[in-house]
Amino acid sequence: DHASKSYKRVVVKLSGEALQGPSTHGLDAGTLARIAKDLAAASEAGHEVAVVVGGGNFFRGIKGADSGIERARADSIGMLATVMNGLALEQAIEMQGRQARCLSAVPMPALCESFSRRAALHHLAKGRVVIAAGGTGNPFFTTDTGAVLRAAELSADAVLKATQVDGVYTADPKRDPDARRYERLTHDEAIAQNLAVMDTAAFALARENKIPIIVFSIAEAGAIASVLSGGGRSTLVAP
Ligand code: UDP
Numbered sequence: 001d002h003a004s005k006s007y008k009r010v011v012v013k014l015s016g017e018a019l020q021g022p023s024t025h026g027l028d029a030g031t032l033a034r035i036a037k038d039l040a041a042a043s044e045a046g047h048e049v050a051v052v053v054g055g056g057n058f059f060r061g062i063k064g065a066d067s068g069i070e071r072a073r074a075d076s077i078g079m080l081a082t083v084m085n086g087l088a089l090e091q092a093i094e095m096q097g098r099q100a101r102c103l104s105a106v107p108m109p110a111l112c113e114s115f116s117r118r119a120a121l122h123h124l125a126k127g128r129v130v131i132a133a134g135g136t137g138n139p140f141f142t143t144d145t146g147a148v149l150r151a152a153e154l155s156a157d158a159v160l161k162a163t164q165v166d167g168v169y170t171a172d173p174k175r176d177p178d179a180r181r182y183e184r185l186t187h188d189e190a191i192a193q194n195l196a197v198m199d200t201a202a203f204a205l206a207r208e209n210k211i212p213i214i215v216f217s218i219a220e221a222g223a224i225a226s227v228l229s230g231g232g233r234s235t236l237v238a239p
Pocket of ligand 1 (some may be wrong): 075080144239
């Protein structure tokens with residue numbers, strides 16, 4: 001499978017939905033603990049792990065805009081949602097015995113440190129799991145783009161994009177029994193096919209900076225470790 005040795009420093013993209021578990025919104029304690037355990041294990045195994053968390057389990061800007069909130073303001077609410085997840089994840093990782101630091105792209109010094117490349121690299125070097133919250137800090141972006149941005153500025157070896165399915169398929173595998181999983185795709189192909197797994201801005205930034213994206217399922221315990229060890233089912237998006 002995909003060579004794992006090169007994945008020394010990674011950015012794991014977790015959607016808000018990944019943290020809600022069986023609930024319809026918000027945070028599920030059991031799911032949070034399971035994912036935190038996975039992240040702590042990867043860090044303990046010597047990988048430098050940064051996490052970019054989404055906020056869709058609480059709020060999405062586009063949906064807020066649909067219900068009449070101006071888009072930039074709705075996106076502010078969305079960014080705040082990601083910080084809620086970041087703080088929860090920080091504690092969950094520390095409960096697994098591993099240090100973690102939530103860094104927000106939108107400064108909120110009473111709650112957590114602000115994101116800076118320097119601070120993030122410092123914490124990674126200390127073996128701490130870095131949680132980059134607040135996305136890019138700007139409206140009209142997503143946390144997928146935030147994940148690729150952080151990967152670029154931290155010179156990460158890959159973005160590990162956690163989803164509910166074990167890779168990118170030719171069609172929705174839950175609806176189409178003939179759907180086939182791609183083993184590998186180029187960024188160009190991902191963009192040309194307008195794949196729903198990540199937005200075009202995120203793929204384009206990854207293409208420009210030659211950042212591999214590994215799409216895998218977070219549904220099972222140990223998923224992150226298995227991707228990092230080159231096992232498990234996934235799709236590699238790479239030049
Ligand atoms: N958001 C934003 N700028 C960013 C990242 C996120 O404004 O750089 C807002 C946006 O409103 C988005 C929300 O935060 O809908 C939550 O992020 P996202 O939808 O990416 O979360 P996920 O789908 O991964 O849970």
